[in-house]
Amino acid sequence: MSLIVRRIGAACTIQDQGRDGYLDQGLSRSGAADLLALHEGAALLGQSPTRAALEMAGMGGDFEAMQDVRIALTGAPMQASIDGSSVPWNASHLLLKGQRLTLGAVLRGAYGYLHLGGGIVTEPFLGSRSTHLTAKLGGMVAAGDTLPAGPDSGDTGMKLTPTERFSGGTLHIVPSFQTALFDQPTLNRFEQTEFRRGARANRMGMQLDSGGEGFAAQGQLNILSEVITPGDIQMTGTGNPFILLPECQTTGGYPRIATVLPCDMSRAAQTPAGGTIRFQFVTLDEAATLQGAFQKDLARLSSRVEPLIRDPHDIPDLLSYQLIGGMISATE
Known part of the structure; x- marks a missing residue:
């Protein structure tokens, strides 16, 4: 099973949960910018969240099914349609052989995700299928590429209400290596400042x-x-903070004022251009509690999946379902 890419945005890559354990060799984790979206797609398709998906930064594309394939759409919502008929986001769908999936620009947030039943099964490297552009591991997906899917079986027509994280908000932080180099008035001002994503x-x-x-x-x-x-927050020479994301460098000399908790990194990465962010310091005990609650929510995602009820007006082949088949006459 596979999809052929007919048209694609400029910054789309294949991502899974990334590579751990290679920092000492100069290789950062990479992986999906929004790891929560991977778990949501896995819950919708009833498969492991370790499987790779297509990450689309800002713009989607057109995809043609070479065989019947299950798909799910998560992360930053985009306009989505199959053969011109609109389909819901945060849901799973069956894409029949020859059908075209069209995904437009993001409506909110920054990164949308296309999941395939069975996952995208490109050749793994160092235990991961994640593209790492700065390390030149893999590259951006281009028109004409094929997205191969692994063995798969299961249901479609499921939906999931996503965790809201597409307009910025408050990010919880803990002290980093150089936090003590910032005086308390500066730290207080940092917490009180409303930032915009540049x-x-x-x-x-x-x-x-x-x-x-x-x-x-x-x-x-x-x-x-x-x-x-x-998650580290570096201060450049101009005093502007940078939140480091999955493909960040492995060493650096800029001072780090704090580190964003892993459970808030999806919200950070999904903040759209111009979106506002505030920071809140928490203790290590509070951080452990927040992170523990996040992990429990991930484990419960599959229990939140429910059937997708489609509007009959949005089903072009409605008559083929024989919805009145098996009815019994009331006069017999």
Whole structure:
């Protein structure tokens, strides 16, 4: 089973949960910018969240089914249709051989995801199918490419109400290696500032802008380069914060004021250009509680899936369902 890509946006890549354990070799995790979207797609298709999906940054594309294939659509919502008929987002659908799936621009958020029943089964490397553009592992999906799917069976026509995370909001943070280099008034101002996602953003990181002065650490020019991970918030020389994302570098010398909790990274990555973000420091105990609750919610996702009730006006082949077959005459 597979899809052929007929048209595709400029920044679409195949992603799973990424590669752990290679920081010492200069390779960051990569993986989906919105890991929650992977779990939602898995719940809709009744499969493992470790399977790879197509991550679409800002714009989708046109895809043709070479065989019947189950699909699910999660993450930032996009206009979606099959052979010109609109289909719901955050739902699973059956794409019949020869049918065309069309996905437009994101309506909210930043990253949309197309999941295939059986997952996208490209050749794995170092235990993952994730593209890592900065490390030149894989590349962007292009028109004419094939998205191969693994063995699959199961139902479609399911829906899931997503966790709202597509317009910014509050991100919980804990102190990082250089937090102590920022004086308390600066840390207080950081928490009180409303930031906007700037124009500079990709899978490495996203810049945040604010109307006030920048944020500087004491002795920041003498900071040694140290290991960094996704979620770290670096301060550039101009005092603008950058939230580091899955393809961030593995070491760096900019001061880090804090680190975003993993459970809030989907919200961070899905913040659209111009969307607002605030930060809130929490203790390590509070962070553990928030992260634990998030993991429990992931485990319960499959119990939240429910049948998708479609409007009969949106089903072009409604008559083929023989909805009145088997009726018994009331006069007999």
